[in-house]
Amino acid sequence: MEHEHRANLRLSAETYESIDDLRKRLPGNVSRNTWIAIAIQEKIDRAVSALQRPAPQVELGLNEGKRDA
Numbered sequence: 001m002e003h004e005h006r007a008n009l010r011l012s013a014e015t016y017e018s019i020d021d022l023r024k025r026l027p028g029n030v031s032r033n034t035w036i037a038i039a040i041q042e043k044i045d046r047a048v049s050a051l052q053r054p055a056p057q058v059e060l061g062l063n064e065g066k067r068d069a
Contacts, residue, residue, distance in 0.1 A: 009036070
């Protein structure tokens with residue numbers, strides 16, 4: 001059984017307007033709650049994916065200008 005948690009979310013009027021504008025462009029009738037839940041899940045998925053990738057190798061340039069002896 002899946003449990004749901006309720007949360008109050010305070011967002012600016014401009015953010016709500018942006019969400020409403022975007023969700024109205026989607027096919028069907030997507031509620032604001034569903035749109036926000038999908039957006040949160042997408043953010044979680046990206047973060048998990050980023051954490052699973054190997055860290056990028058950074059070139060420090062420590063050997064620049066040195067010659068073999």
